[in-house]
Amino acid sequence: MKQVYLDNAATTALRPEVIERMTEVLKDNFGNPSSTHSFGRSSKSLLEQCRKNVANHFNVSAAEIIFTSGGTEADNLALRSAVRDLGVTHIITSKIEHHAILHTIEQLQKEYELKLSYVNLDECGLVNYTHLEELIKSNDKTLVSLMHINNEIGNILNLELVGKLCKEHGALFHSDTVQSIGHYKLDLNAVPIDFLAASAHKFHGPKGVGFCFIRKESGLKPLIFGGEQERGYRAGTESIHNIAGLDEALKIAYSNLDEDKAYILELKQHFIQCLKAEIPTVRFNGGCEDKVNSTYTLVNVCLPIEASKAPMLQFQLDLKGIACSKGSACQSGSSQQSHVLSAILDNENLQKPSIRFSFSVFNTKEELDYVIQVLADFVNS
């Protein structure tokens, strides 16, 4: 059966070079990086080289990169410690953040006295920066946590502007950059962000590894206690083959960035144009059609289908070998409505099926044409 993978915001295929590098490390660098003998020293040196490489992409020092088990852990580390150790009493976020943020904040509210503010969004889900500034002006010790790229609708946050506002008003700034690291370059020397979270499996690296950028002298403390790994920030023997895989995937992502970006953007535009031609009443959720404020990697499509036909759509796509997603991967199996779409759509549009298609450099226009035909046949049947 023909198979088309268009769920790259959920996870990406490993690049062959990444598999090769990881296999080598699994064979040749099995020593524990904390051991002092030659096996351990060799793993330690590899680990520190990976850290330096990662740090160099963002123009920060190696000491500011802490490897974690992925994006969720990095988000938890930053949010939890900001409240527990840095005295944060007010968190400003948005209703369309990933659950790694929203559920962590919910839990923190149960444990600490915490004021929570949601920034206003426009009808496309873009942050209202004037309202954000009003919220930041409060006299509380504040942390702003806003994602760079939304994983469901692809909206882009103006990191520079938010960083500047936070700095001006003495607030800390954390950004969930899980959907942007490996897809956008960031100079953290120029952008005042205190903490960010990244995950390797979103840029053709392995699952179960990511990192947290923690700005020097921020005072952040560990989430996981135990040994002295990761300079005491994150106990537990480092997953050295995963870290090497992350390093390799990031290196390739950034060295091919301009070319890959242009290729994927063309796929996205082709998808939008052809879908509109086949299904003129199709709508795109969020700012998907906005060339400045939307990522090149995904579209969220609202199809003009009666509610009674909607449950068949995902089934039909799956039957035709098309992998896409109803919301974030963590919610795909759930019958609950996407919290992101609920925050921005009116009731009428919320009843129509919305599907996220997310692209990678491994996709082709022919694959997209096939998907468009399947969608058009379904809508017109």
Ligand SMILES: Cc1ncc(COP(=O)(O)O)c(C=O)c1O
């Ligand atoms: C925006 C965003 N934040 C956090 C995560 C969680 O990352 P991980 O799967 O590495 O824990 C994801 C993954 O779906 C994501 O898309």
